[in-house]
Amino acid sequence: MTDSASPQHAASAEPSPAQIRRWNRYLAEERAEAEIYRRLGESSSGRHKEILLQVAEAEGRHSQYWEDKLGPHTRPSPRPSLGSRLLIFLAEHFGSVFVLALIQRAESRSPYDKDEDASPAMAADEAIHEEIVRALANDGRQRLSGNFRAAVFGANDGLVSNLALVMGAGATGMSSTMVLFTGIAGLLAGALSMGAGEFVSVRSQRELLDASSPTQITLSAAPHLDLEANELELIYQARGMTPEAAAHRAQERLGHLDCDCDPSLSFKDPDPDDDTAEPDNVALGTDLGAAASSFCFFASGAVIPILPYLFGMGGGWALVLAMTLVGVALLVTGGLVGLLSGASPLLRGLRQLAIGYGAAIATYFLGLLFNVAVL
Structure with missing residues (x-):
């Protein structure tokens, strides 16, 4: 028998009792994870909601993979682990950064990369899911920190x-x-x-x-500046702009330009002349x-x-x-x-x-x- 025929034979072979137990356990966990992400998504909004619901769909595809492999050996309702049932409860009633942090740890312990019965795509999916959850949890960590x-x-x-x-x-x-x-x-x-x-x-x-925040003086002082000795450019250079960018911004403030047509002139921080920007110290409370x-x-x-x-x-x-x-x-x-x-x-x-x-x-x-x- 050639090596190329071995995978076909393995695919058509009857799974062993150990494989059936393991696959049903995987199926239960995938269904539980899909439910966790679905409930978290329903309790979220905006970008988080869309991302979590899409991850739930991916977990649903994983559960379908194990259902197909099990065929008639699929248990009607395989029971997930106690930890997964707890996460479902927490996601339903306390959807928060803590649940996402727990899921992140669970995703990092995926057994698929060591199980030859799992497809490489599924192992890669679980690794990506960990990074997705890490990013979403980090948003919550930043708000809570x-x-x-x-x-x-x-x-x-x-x-x-x-x-x-x-x-x-x-x-x-x-x-x-x-x-x-x-x-x-x-x-x-x-x-x-x-x-x-x-x-x-x-x-x-x-x-x-x-004491460190720039003032709005450029808005009131600009009309009265000496155009031949324009210190307005020096303000913008002191704030970190290049001489060319400072000259461009000064022309705007003096009314010679209607808009900032050079995207390279944007501040790294919010424009200090924008009186609609939120003050930096608001976050301090x-x-x-x-x-x-x-x-x-x-x-x-x-x-x-x-x-x-x-x-x-x-x-x-x-x-x-x-x-x-x-x-x-x-x-x-x-x-x-x-x-x-x-x-x-x-x-x-x-x-x-x-x-x-x-x-x-x-x-x-x-x-x-x-x-x-x-x-």
Whole structure:
């Protein structure tokens, strides 16, 4: 038998039980992925909606491929994995960047490039789908990055700093009431410090941008300039234009040209003489809003370590419960960071946990040292 006849023989051969199970599993996953993309597309709008629905059609073609290969061995309704069913639920009720980040990880683990039963085109499709989802998720990451960063890092700072403070205070032998008041003081001091710092940061950045932004002086001063010694061109050269481009723009402002007929003269940034352009500092938000958000996020994290003391607990068991509650919170915040970045949520959660526990244990032993010194 020649080598060229082997693929035909393999194509007509009866699939093995292992192949039937594997193909039905692929079929279930492809149907689930098509449903995920369809639901995400229906909950989206504009460009995202069109792209997601087209990817759903592609996943539908993949499922048809496995149906054709299975033929009479196709199960009526093969059940997808638990993870795929969870993604369907999330896409239906919480369609967001987090779902796209999870799908991105799923697409990156496609088995088709190692399975000879899958066509090379399907393996290539899955690789392309990963990049499509990565791009769509990145849009969401860009929109969330500022607020999400403030929320995660504010809450994380509250968790770690106040847990460390409570652990250190508890190790010195203080009474439960004193540990509680120490934790409350740490909460207020840290939250106020975070809020004040964010206020100053945003206010300073807005003032810096205001001082650096070009004004509209060229619009009002142009009619009165000396045409023989025209400093208007110098303004545009200072803004980064070539001498030729600056001369062209100056002629426009003086009314000698009706339009910008040279596309190479466009600014890299929005035209500073365009009074309809959105200011750069709009994206910063307000200083008071940023301060309030930082205060609330820090306080929400810092209150967790003192919950056992608020409910009347004390001693070692209160410290153990505080460590447990903060540990769960650190795993959650670390997992959210992992989801948003497309990395492993478990690894990111464990990293947050190790950092937080490291700081708490260090201050606990420091508190023990002070306790021994006092004794």
